[in-house]
Amino acid sequence: MKVLVPVKRVIDYNVKVRVKADGTGVDLANVKMSMNPFDEIAVEEAIRLKEAGKADEIVVVSIGVKQAQETLRTALAMGADRAILVTAADDVHTDIEPLAVAKILAAVAKEENPGLIIAGKQAIDNDMNATGQMLAALLGWSQATFASEVAVDGDTATVTREVDGGLQTVKVKMPAVITADLRLNEPRYASLPNIMKAKKKPLDEKTAADYGVDVSPRLTVVKTSEPPVRQAGIKVGSVDELVSKLKEAGAL
């Protein structure tokens, strides 16, 4: 079985995000970029399926600017076999919207015929949480989102989902789209031999036009602003004072 894993190049999760002065988005100039952490979990899950003999090839695909090639190399260094880069923008500030991404991924899936697509549940930049669901709909495949456990058996996958208030286990028929949640696994470090091998692994370069997908935006960003600054706390001298303060705040 072939597993397809879409990966997105996003602002590194350690970087303190800065809003651009004109409020049109966040500043990405000279900022450290990395693989979306949920996508890293998806790549790890695919590698584990391969190690368990359930998958035989892992293809990673990234859609965005040319620099996303670095993200693909990282996935190859972790253990993916092959990569496809779909260039869809020139400017790092251009975000390709979920529907366009899903359409391109659907076209890639039709070419590649994977038995399974594992994606991150969302990207940490825009937190859209939409691409996986849209992709499953476009392909007419089953979907299991927010996976915290995946067991593949023949042509079905049993997926434990993290839902509000607990866990839900679903069984989906493959081919399917699974989206990875935080607790699915802990991604590995790239080993030194794999880092050295990554460059020799094939990386196909395509453009959005190759798949006939229009990536022009449908959404308009009205405003981007910093989250409100958290107010400093206060120290209380006694339990009585604590209780009265809590009552004042309406917490009791």
Place this chain on the structure above:
Amino acid sequence: MHFGLSEEQDMIVNTVRAFVENEIYPHEAMVERTGQVPLELGLEIKQKVIDLGFYACNFPEEVGGAGLSHLDFTLVERELGRGSMALTHFFGRPQNILMACEGEQKEKYLLPAVRGEKMDALAMTEPDAGSDVRGMKCQAQRDGGDWVINGSKHFISGAEHADFFIVFVATGVDDTPKGPKKRITCFLVDRGTPGFEVREGYTSVSHRGYKNYILYFDNCRLPDAQVLGEVDGGFAVMNEWLYATRLTVAAFCVGRARRCFDHALSYAAERKQFGQQIAKFQGISFQIADMITEIDAADWLTLSGAWRLDQGMEANREIASAKLYASEMLARVTDATLQIHGGMGLMDDFPIERFWRDARVERIWDGTSEIQRHIISRDLFRPLGA
């Protein structure tokens, strides 16, 4: 000219940095408090590094290493410099000098060291022979076909976990026009060899947990098979293989300075006094500007030294400059960071006081700043006959 890293180098940096942040940082406070690394923890780190293929990455592929270039390896050292040296010791970079192993020595020392089965320690310094290496008193005398060693070595790092030691010993004296000159030979000494003892050393202000030991030789008998390189050829192997260790000190200093700087930067941006962030005061912000300028300068000086080695170019003076400047830079950066933190910088709730203490040794070991200045100035003046 191209100042960027390749994709591989970028991944090496990211991997080592993530490893240090996730596998080293969480244990640092404990190591500082107790002054030692529990052996199980050290072995656990070592095994993870072996699994990642980074163990002995400074060795060529033909002996089982990763065959990293000087530049790639310097990047590894730089990222390791962020973490506690007591812990990153288990990241395993055996002494390159083991490449001088011949015949059975390869099976007995070189290959097990590269595989992580045996750990090594290097012993050169003596109480009366620091910068003046040739002044060493530890000596070996011929007895039958063997060598008998007497004397001691101190400040021996890594001795705690070492299975064998690479020891430099005087094996004779030559009369030269400049006076008597000792001949030096390098020996491989197994832990447990009769007449050889490893004892706890001193308590150091720098790098707690990365302990130093004292080696004693009391009629320690060794056969010729334990000689590394040629008899009386100690300086030759030293110069061939230990030439670049100064670069690892420089790289350590750059990595450590960047970690320290991140604390200075974020603290200056958050800390408020007189109703505003202290970063708004030029007395603070200009210090920050000087710090990053010096760190970048040391970084490029260090990487260019490594690059010169990879190109097969002369690099002795450049490496000395990198070691000198990076270690002096780290002293200034850690001191300024502590000053920016004020009194809290001295408390062990923050790692700043530790960075400040650790920095002190970097100007001393692997050739003091004065020795580096000597190397640099001799390189410049020798051709002028001065």
